[in-house]
Amino acid sequence: MSNAKFSVVFPIIFLIMFALVEDNMGCEASLGDCRICGIKCSYYGRHAEAHCIGGICVCDYPCKPPPKL
Known part of the structure; x- marks a missing residue:
């Protein structure tokens, strides 16, 4: 019986961990050539790199939408 409980609990823990990792991952944008790259990227906020x-x-x-100008 304890084996059955473990087989249900383990996938639930895995799904919760996966959801948390996905929320913490950032987004990435390709903004053309490298001229004024930092200025282009600053449009996405002060935490953008x-x-x-x-x-x-x-x-x-x-991963939040950029502000509307």
């Missing part, structure tokens, strides 16, 4: 990867501006930011 700009990176130039292979000549492409990539912005990592918390």
